[in-house]
Amino acid sequence: MPPLGRHVPVRWLIAGSYVTLALTTLLVCGLAAFTRTQADLWHASELRLRSQAESKWNRQPSMRQDVGTGHLPALPGFPSWAPQLALESSTADIRARVLLPDGTIVGEAGGPAAVPSVDVAQVLASGAALQAGQRGDRVYESRLGSERWQVVQIPLVEEGVGYIGLVQTLASLRPADELLLALRRYLIVGSCIAVLACIAVGLALGSVLARPLERLAATAARIAEWDLTARTGLGKGRNEAYAAAQTFDDMAGRLQEAFAAQRRFVADASHELKTPLTAVTGMAELLRVGVDEDQPEKRRQALRIIEREADRMNRLVADLLTLSRADQRPRIEQAPVDVAALVLEAAEQARLLSATPDIEVSANGPAWTAGDPDQLARVVRNLIDNAVKYSPAEGCVRLTAGVIGDEVVVSVADTGAGISPEDLPHVFDRFYRADAARNRKTGGSGLGLAIVRSIIEWHGGTVHIDSQPARGTTASFRLPLLRL
């Protein structure tokens, strides 16, 4: 099931939740206020009507002498004082009625001209309640057209005589209803304003959130279409969405750099191959058209160049393969390797290849690390080759190998011309040549130090190069120590 809100824009999600929240609050509070007010108004009106009905009856004991008529328990003089009781129980807005137990009006006074008629069912209900031993008071609502009236009805019970009739007081609920209507109107209008405000604030807030996200999505889409220069360009911010956009920009930047580096590497590699390729095919072409016809030494020269340039291509391709293999970071054969012994062996081989410059070794072995012995030997060989290449014949190459703390440290120092400070940070770059002319003549592929770095980093180590112009260069690497 897709997550909720997957197809709803953020701004509408936020606005929607705000509206829901506001409406729920308003509805609960409004309903409570409305119900409470309605009940209070009803109750206040009832109190008024009840006191009006009860007080007069209690204050008329002397007038009950002529009560007594009909089928009800007779009380002499009742119907005759009923109009008086009604009159005294009424006010300008309260109608008072005195009724016989069957609902016949025997006295009526006060209030507006039109009032609801007698609800006989309610009158009989009071009688029934009295017979069941209850007080028989009733408060109920009557209607005059659409107008609500409140009716309080109290049975008239004479001591020793019994139930002789009822007194009713009625008042219109129109003022209360008007108040409630006004309240309802306020609540509705207030809710509408609140909802609109919620939508506005929600949308605004949503935009604040959504804008960076939208920009992020658009930028990501451009990058997906290989426009690696695309950035959100939103700048820094403590807002999480902006922080995400900033992180995305940083990532896109690194991606672009990585792709550029890759493209540059391929271009450089093809560039490095094209020159020897041109020389080989060109020389073959010249031999074919007969450039050597009178001069055998020309044929030898051409063949020598072909051989040399083919060798160069061969070396370059081998280095490219080594580098690409190291870059893929295959699982290292985790064999224990004594790096100190490796350095001693490499120095021995280097001395065999060239008598100068002098190579000195100080190795405090054994220095064990875990790794691929062939690859590590390659690293040491490349570093020694470089040092020998750049040292004058009367110079000296110093090798050290040993353990410092929990690291195996190897350094190769030469007494060559050194590397200028602006070239130093780039010497591990592929095809970077600090001095193009010298480098090419000495036959390097421009990949030696790149291979060193790739292999050492693949073994979890670090490489470092330090140089002082005219004093010499020291290249070193550190590998994690293997405790046996």
Place this chain on the structure above:
Amino acid sequence: MDDATPLRSRILVIDDEESMIELIGMGLQYEGFEVLSANTAKSGLQALQAHAPHLLILDCMLPDVDGIAVCQTIRLTSSVPILMLTAKGELDDKVTGLEAGADDYLAKPFKFRELLARVRALLRRAGSDYGNQLTFADLRLDLSTRAVTRDSEPVELTRREFELLEQLMRRPRHVFSREQILDRVWGWEFAGDTNVVDVHIAALRAKLRDNERRLIRTVRGVGYSLGA
């Protein structure tokens, strides 16, 4: 001085790659040019001043100064035709090179034949007579108009016949084998019989009214040469 090579065009090659200098030097010398070389921009500019070459072949990647910058520097003072060599075949590089003042642009790897053709075209375009017209006795061959005249009378030749005659006229009295002619005129891709050379030689002799075979001579067992 030989009549068919009126003046030897002097070409300066600036390239830090020893093998490129050797290749271009050997090839162009064989084709009758005088070749000077330099392996840095600095020494190249000095050679340009000192020897005033008719054409400059400049590599894009030099150890001291960028080839493009060298090109711009040269253009401040000289209008010598410049052929730029580069290992990059990107369009942008070509545009940059040409905007910097290079007259032509050749991307590595290239065939020597193409380099040679471009060198000759550049020299022709530069308006110099060097390599523009070839003459031998009363025979005249104009490379820019591709017109051939003998004794001031025009001769109509096919493309192959023209190129065959051009090869012979470039090295008068040099004996070319049929294979060499096939290589130079038809190219190594042509996998046919050397008889095609004989057929074209015969056609050429007829058109040039060389009935006594004095102009184009047959060297028995070897091949052909122009004159003796």
